[in-house]
Amino acid sequence: LPPAASTSASPSPTPRKHSTAHKGLWHMDGRGMNFQPFCGSWADGVCVFKCLVNRDTEYCRVGKESVLITLGYNSALLQFKSHSEYSTFSNALKRCWNQKKENSVFSQRTEEASAAQYFQFYGCLSQQQNMMQDFVRTATYHRAILQNHIDFKDKVVLDVGCGSGILSFFAVQAGARKVYAVEASSVAKYAEILVRSNNLSDKIMVLSGKIEEISLPENVDVVISEPMGYMLFNERMLESYLHSKKWLKSNGMMFPTFSDIHLAPFSDEQLYMEHYSRANFWYQQCFYGVNLSSLRSAAVDEYFRQPIVDTFDIRILMARTVKYTVNFTEAEEEDLHRVEIPFVFQMMQSGLIHGLAFWFDVAFVGSLVTVWLSTAPTEPLTHWYQVRCLLQTPLFAKEGETLSGKVLFVANKRQSYDIQIVAVVDQTGFKSVKYRVGEILSQKYITFAGCF
Structure with missing residues (x-):
């Protein structure tokens, strides 16, 4: 991509003096803010890239007229032609953040400090390993999905709180046509890496965000998740699992079921x-x-x-x-x-x-x-x-x-x-x-x- 909307896997992309986004379009929807920057000198006025920004998107001001946005494991440095353009974009970001804060079911029921601690922990590979190495847990999910392969064959599947994405891989092994893997913690970037390295980008789409705040392009046939906490109810992940039914077809299935x-x-x-x-x-x-x-x-x-x-x-x-x-x-x-x-x-x-x-x-x-x-x-x-x-x-x-x-x-x-x-x-x-x-x-x- 041209420097006007550069993305980089490194945490601190180096800005270039000619990386100026002269124009940009954005609009609000139920998922957040869709932003499409344009650059005349680099791309003849066509869209260089587009991204979805919501209240969980990390961003910071750089200098007087630039914004650094973190998009999964990539970063984009957006430099504006004038301070007025920067201010307009910055205000749109703030409106997006506040809108999601007010409307999110998850945000209404959860203290911010608790959510931050929770997602920080589940963003660690060591914790994902701890769960994956629970043989009873992982093997039972594998058996439940593979032995009911006809429920997944050519079906669209939603994986709620996918973590490493292991259940999404099981669904593909059972013949799923498409899997939407939703993960709110930073481990989503690792799930995306696994999807790419296993050559399954055409089958599994990792969506970074909370199930209460993201939007899917279609309804699904099956919802899979591992939402149980201690004493079953702890962590209140079960509520997110039930919330996901808004994307489930009328005759859809849930794994687990009860x-x-x-x-x-x-x-x-x-x-x-x-x-x-x-x-x-x-x-x-x-x-x-x-x-x-x-x-x-x-x-x-x-x-x-x-x-x-x-x-x-x-x-x-x-x-x-x-x-x-x-x-x-x-x-x-x-x-x-x-x-x-x-x-x-x-x-x-x-x-x-x-x-x-x-x-x-x-x-x-x-x-x-x-x-x-x-x-x-x-x-x-x-x-x-x-x-x-x-x-x-x-x-x-x-x-x-x-x-x-x-x-x-x-x-x-x-x-x-x-x-x-x-x-x-x-x-x-x-x-x-x-x-x-x-x-x-x-x-x-x-x-x-x-x-x-």
């Missing part, structure tokens, strides 16, 4: 005492001459409101599980803003109930076979592990008695949920109410901060 979240009471005296022991640090009355004991109660609350992401022996479970199903083909985004799961457990053994354990399964319902991905403690371990929520006050129950109550998930703007657990031993009236304020920031990308 999910079951399981919960059961457990007894684990050692885990319970470990948490109390940690909080007892604040029970010291002479720590280098300072009395810390006034903070012990707050420390206990903090430790016990943090869910534990790990695995365990199923023998600690005290009753059969209760299951709650989310059908992705029928559910709407709003259905996940508040999720209430009632439960009644019949105790299979006597003892102290220290909390509730959670895990999930997802099903890929294809035309040929239904494939299951399970994160249960009885199955091979995945990077989702299992999640346990401790009760600060354990409940004693005898074999045959019933434990009833509810788990309430309320979505917050930190891409997670606040949780309330109410549990009662019906025969004795013993009750434990657990309010969980905060969120579990996925262990996949940072240590816990608050609660799920």
Whole structure:
């Protein structure tokens, strides 16, 4: 391309003194701003290149009359003939940014700091590797797609949150005609590199942006994604997955199709005492001459409101599980803003109930076979592990008695949920109410901060 709209794979393209875009056209649409610069001296007034700019596009001012725009792994230096032309273009950029900020469903439900941290983490190849090396996860998706190849043969597929693009490659292997791979983090540039190096640019189109903000050129036959977080709901990616249905044809398919979240009471005296022991640090009355004991109660609350992401022996479970199903083909985004799961457990053994354990399964319902991905403690371990929520006050129950109550998930703007657990031993009236304020920031990308 002429220097007027130079693109470069290097992070700092070198401007040239004659790289002046004399004219430019732009217009706003639902996706953002389409910009087409023209250059008379270099291109006889024809379009040199065009690009889509939205609120996620990185740009900065260079000098008095130039703008440097980052477009995926390329950069474009736009130099204007006059300050008035620069100002007009700059104001259009600002209007585009503000428009998307107001209209984006994702932006409305998510704090900017949380989103920035989230996408920064998933932009790392090390995290993509962590997920890809989860054999159960990757192999199950591969099997679900390839064994239902007739659902992908000559079809148009949407991959939501494609990451490295591995699921998009699976779809092509199954015969997909076209795959639109949407990724909001900076890993999109790596997905594009993989697509090109595997000579699949004619099959896979990587779209950098959030599914709530991008636009597709056509509707799709199948939506694929890996939207599950800890405890199924964490990270609120499921809402983006459901949002993608606006591009799905009326008879389209979703992989995964539905999910079951399981919960059961457990007894684990050692885990319970470990948490109390940690909080007892604040029970010291002479720590280098300072009395810390006034903070012990707050420390206990903090430790016990943090869910534990790990695995365990199923023998600690005290009753059969209760299951709650989310059908992705029928559910709407709003259905996940508040999720209430009632439960009644019949105790299979006597003892102290220290909390509730959670895990999930997802099903890929294809035309040929239904494939299951399970994160249960009885199955091979995945990077989702299992999640346990401790009760600060354990409940004693005898074999045959019933434990009833509810788990309430309320979505917050930190891409997670606040949780309330109410549990009662019906025969004795013993009750434990657990309010969980905060969120579990996925262990996949940072240590816990608050609660799920």
